[in-house]
Amino acid sequence: MEPPLRLVVANPLDRLARTLEALLVVATAPLSLEELCEATEEEKDRVETALGLLAERYGEGRSGIVLEQVAGGWAYRASRDAAEACARLFERPVQRGVSQAAMETLAIVAYLGPCTRPEIARIRGVAADSAVAGLVERGLIAEAGRGDGAGGAVRYRVTPLFERVFGLESLSQLPRLDDLGDDVDAIRERLHAVASQRSA
Amino acid sequence: MEPPLRLVVANPLDRLARTLEALLVVATAPLSLEELCEATEEEKDRVETALGLLAERYGEGRSGIVLEQVAGGWAYRASRDAAEACARLFERPVQRGVSQAAMETLAIVAYLGPCTRPEIARIRGVAADSAVAGLVERGLIAEAGRGDGAGGAVRYRVTPLFERVFGLESLSQLPRLDDLGDDVDAIRERLHAVASQRSA
Amino acid sequence: MIVRELELDLDAFEGPFDLLLTLVLKEELDLADVDVAGIVLGFVERLAEREELDLEACGEFLILVSALMELKARGLFPDEEAELAELEPEEAAEELARRLAEYRQMKEAAAWLRERLAGERDRFFRVGPAPLAPEPERRLAPQDPDGLASVLRLLAVAPPEVSLAHMTLHFPPVAQFLERFRALLRSRSMFDFDQEMEGLSRQEQAVAFLALLELRRANQITISQAAPFAPIRIGRTEETGASNERTPAWNLRSA
Numbered sequence: 001m002e003p004p005l006r007l008v009v010a011n012p013l014d015r016l017a018r019t020l021e022a023l024l025v026v027a028t029a030p031l032s033l034e035e036l037c038e039a040t041e042e043e044k045d046r047v048e049t050a051l052g053l054l055a056e057r058y059g060e061g062r063s064g065i066v067l068e069q070v071a072g073g074w075a076y077r078a079s080r081d082a083a084e085a086c087a088r089l090f091e092r093p094v095q096r097g098v099s100q101a102a103m104e105t106l107a108i109v110a111y112l113g114p115c116t117r118p119e120i121a122r123i124r125g126v127a128a129d130s131a132v133a134g135l136v137e138r139g140l141i142a143e144a145g146r147g148d149g150a151g152g153a154v155r156y157r158v159t160p161l162f163e164r165v166f167g168l169e170s171l172s173q174l175p176r177l178d179d180l181g182d183d184v185d186a187i188r189e190r191l192h193a194v195a196s197q198r199s200a
Numbered sequence: 201m202e203p204p205l206r207l208v209v210a211n212p213l214d215r216l217a218r219t220l221e222a223l224l225v226v227a228t229a230p231l232s233l234e235e236l237c238e239a240t241e242e243e244k245d246r247v248e249t250a251l252g253l254l255a256e257r258y259g260e261g262r263s264g265i266v267l268e269q270v271a272g273g274w275a276y277r278a279s280r281d282a283a284e285a286c287a288r289l290f291e292r293p294v295q296r297g298v299s300q301a302a303m304e305t306l307a308i309v310a311y312l313g314p315c316t317r318p319e320i321a322r323i324r325g326v327a328a329d330s331a332v333a334g335l336v337e338r339g340l341i342a343e344a345g346r347g348d349g350a351g352g353a354v355r356y357r358v359t360p361l362f363e364r365v366f367g368l369e370s371l372s373q374l375p376r377l378d379d380l381g382d383d384v385d386a387i388r389e390r391l392h393a394v395a396s397q398r399s400a
Numbered sequence: 401m402i403v404r405e406l407e408l409d410l411d412a413f414e415g416p417f418d419l420l421l422t423l424v425l426k427e428e429l430d431l432a433d434v435d436v437a438g439i440v441l442g443f444v445e446r447l448a449e450r451e452e453l454d455l456e457a458c459g460e461f462l463i464l465v466s467a468l469m470e471l472k473a474r475g476l477f478p479d480e481e482a483e484l485a486e487l488e489p490e491e492a493a494e495e496l497a498r499r500l501a502e503y504r505q506m507k508e509a510a511a512w513l514r515e516r517l518a519g520e521r522d523r524f525f526r527v528g529p530a531p532l533a534p535e536p537e538r539r540l541a542p543q544d545p546d547g548l549a550s551v552l553r554l555l556a557v558a559p560p561e562v563s564l565a566h567m568t569l570h571f572p573p574v575a576q577f578l579e580r581f582r583a584l585l586r587s588r589s590m591f592d593f594d595q596e597m598e599g600l601s602r603q604e605q606a607v608a609f610l611a612l613l614e615l616r617r618a619n620q621i622t623i624s625q626a627a628p629f630a631p632i633r634i635g636r637t638e639e640t641g642a643s644n645e646r647t648p649a650w651n652l653r654s655a
Contacts, residue, residue: 015281021264022282025225026290028528039289064221065265068532077532081215082222089223089231089239090536097541101343101354104555107548123555126343126354127333138540166545175549180556190556198353198559226533275525283522293527294517300510301435307509323503325472326412327432346554361527366513367520380508 016042017050024067024076032073101131106140109156110174112188114144116153123191125198132156140165216242217250224254229360230273271363272370294338294365305331306340310362311377314344314355332356340365403461404617406446410438418617421464424471425574425614431472439465464613467606577611585621585636593632 019040023031031039036047051067051074058067058076066079078086098106105128108120120128135141136156144157158171168174181187219240223231231239236247251267251274258267258276266279278286298306305328308320320328335341340362346352363370404418412433413420420439423429443461447454529536584591593612597605612634615621622635 018264018279019282019285022278022524023264023285023289025265025276026278026286026524026526028526028531030531031289035289039285041285041288064218064223065225070532072531075531076225077530078222078226079218082219085219085223085239085241086226086534088241089227089235090534098543098547099343100345100551103547103551107552107555110548111552124354127336130336130342140540165540166543166548168545173545175546177549177552180553187552187556191552194556194558226530228529228533228536277523277525280522283524286524290524292521292524298514298517303510303514304506307506307513310513311506311509321432323499323506325437325503326435327430352559364525365520366516367523374509375512377505377509380505380512 013046013050013053016040016046017053020047020050020054024074027075030070030072030075035073099131101126102135102140105131105135106158106162108191109141110158110162110171111177112184112191114147114155114157116147116155118153120156123195125195213246213250213253216240216246217253220247220250220254224267224274224276227275230271230275230364232273236274268367269369270367271360275364292365293361294340299331299334301326301328301331302334306335306358306362309335309341309356310358310371310374313341313357314347316347316353316355318353403443403457403464406439406443406461408439408442410435417464421468421614424468425610427573431468434468434472436465436469436472439468463609467610470603470606574607574611574614577608578615581611581615581621581634585634590633590635593634595631 020036023036023039033044033047033051036051037044040047055067055069057063058065060066060079061081064079064082065076068075068077101124104124105120108123109115112119117128117132120132132141136143139159140162141156142159144155146152147155163170177187181190220236223236223239233244233247233251236251237244240247255267255269257263258265260266260279261281264279264282265276268275268277270277301324304324305320308323309315312319312323317328317332320332332341336343336356339359341356342359344355344357347355358371362368368374404416404421406417408415408417408420412435413423413429417439420429420434424431424434443465447458581591581596584596597608600608612621612623616623619637622637624633624635625631626633
């Protein structure tokens with residue numbers, strides 16, 4: 001806290017500034033002046049004054065947290081001094097693995113070709129929504145139209161990034177699964193049969 | 201800023217504290233001591249000391265931003281004073297009522313996890329499928345591999361978000377199981393009384 | 401109070417008790433999804449609203465709910481049933497106590513969590529990335545394609561074979577007894593329930609009793625008893641014959 005604010009604890013402007021501080025630390029997008037007024041139930045003038053105080057307190061060179069006015073409104077960012085540390089936090093060259101749920105989903109999509117979330121869920125025996133969403137976000141699978149016309153569920157296929165990560169020049173290089181069936185249809189049938197046994 | 205930190209600008213502990221401030225304001229999830237040490241390339245002791253300073257500065261009642269120890273790490277949250285304003289703008293992660301079924305399922309996964317849906321159903325005496333799906337959707341529990349490999353059911357564990365939502369530093373803050381269900385002995389006695397009548 | 405009209409509000413089912421029974425009997429509702437304790441609570445609450453104890457309703461309720469519970473217990477623990485049946489009463493009591501204790505603890509843990517959640521109502525934090533945070537670069541380690549093949553192989557492995565130990569305790573479908581009783585009443589105007597139950601297992605008797613209640617409800621039989629503990633006599637009604645040709649008559653009525 002800046003000394004002027006701390007000394008006059010009863011100052012309502014200080015309280016307003018604290019509330020703004022709090023709102024900004026919870027937000028996942030910049031907050032507009034209107035939103036801040038609405039949340040604090042205060043007049044624009046007062047909110048602007050309080051923001052001015054905060055901008056000074058959270059100024060570059062004064063604090064690790066910097067308050068910045070951007071196109072959409074107000075938001076915190078990391079100070080430039082901390083850029084290196086932030087880079088280490090966000091660009092950790094940690095080699096990320098693939099979770100069991102993601103691996104199963106990838107295998108199903110890679111071997112059976114474009115398939116929908118319900119089909120993946122059926123084979124895995126659990127809802128596939130979060131696994132699919134995670135893989136889409138990581139660019140390993142992508143949408144590939146809808147199954148059976150307009151009303152059908154979205155189908156997913158693996159991406160070139162998937163091939164790169166798994167060191168495959170094309171999907172035809174996937175390890176063979178002769179032990180599971182002669183072709184994709186046979187494998188699919190087998191997986192469905194086991195899945196229904198599991199849910200029985 | 202607290203005056204002691206501001207007056208001695210060259211103090212490297214101040215700089216470290218600022219860097220931590222910055223990391224914490226951009227982090228997506230609570231940052232563990234290890235993560236903070238890695239990102240700042242500092243020793244544990246110094247990071248802990250700096251965190252102590254920050255915890256004081258960002259204490260409840262002192263600032264709109266509060267630094268808390270939660271889910272195995274450190275994270276900012278809004279001060280409780282600002283809850284009303286926050287509620288006007290944001291939803292709490294688990295705002296909508298959690299059903300009794302979901303709460304019991306959550307308790308089972310928190311204490312006995314990772315565990316499978318059949319295991320949860322055995323304890324509750326009711327199928328757990330929809331409760332589990334709802335908790336996965338809310339991000340409170342997540343898949344954690346399959347039990348016993350082949351043909352096994354998917355197992356679930358609670359997530360860091362669970363700890364955050366319930367304000368737990370770690371799962372060890374849950375009440376000890378031994379301290380729960382203290383009327384169990386009475387039930388046991390009654391059952392044994394019935395049994396001895398039947399076998400007589 | 402009419403037990404069958406008891407309004408239930410459970411996770412898996414909302415409506416009168418009557419409809420719940422029908423759905424369970426027709427196997428359109430899985431008993432595993434039904435919270436029997438919730439039914440008992442609902443009944444007890446209704447009972448408490450009344451000035452005097454309705455003994456008849458209590459009796460009917462006890463019979464219905466215990467039949468439901470037995471069906472459900474056997475459905476939930478098919479594997480262990482044989483083991484449990486062989487246990488000495490003391491051992492069975494201990495096993496039951498262990499399970500009850502476990503559930504009890506979890507219920508209390510759930511209550512603790514609920515209280516905790518209420519206490520954290522005014523704790524707000526950011527869920528998701530900060531607005532001006534750098535984009536995380538999430539590099540993925542190179543993966544082995546054999547990993548894909550092996551998880552798919554695991555998914556193609558049938559789940560462990562279910563123990564057949566419980567087959568000796570198989571539950572016959574209710575329909576089997578519906579048919580059997582109707583057939584009996586086609587040849588005779590009346591039969592003795594206890595006599596028909598001779599040689600049947602306890603679970604068969606339970607199902608038979610449910611079938612009897614169902615037939616009575618559909619007004620296809622009469623049930624009479626000369627005195628308490630006297631043999632239960634089952635008689636024909638006019639509808640017994642009518643429904644012989646069209647078995648689903650009670651389905652239509654109750655659906």
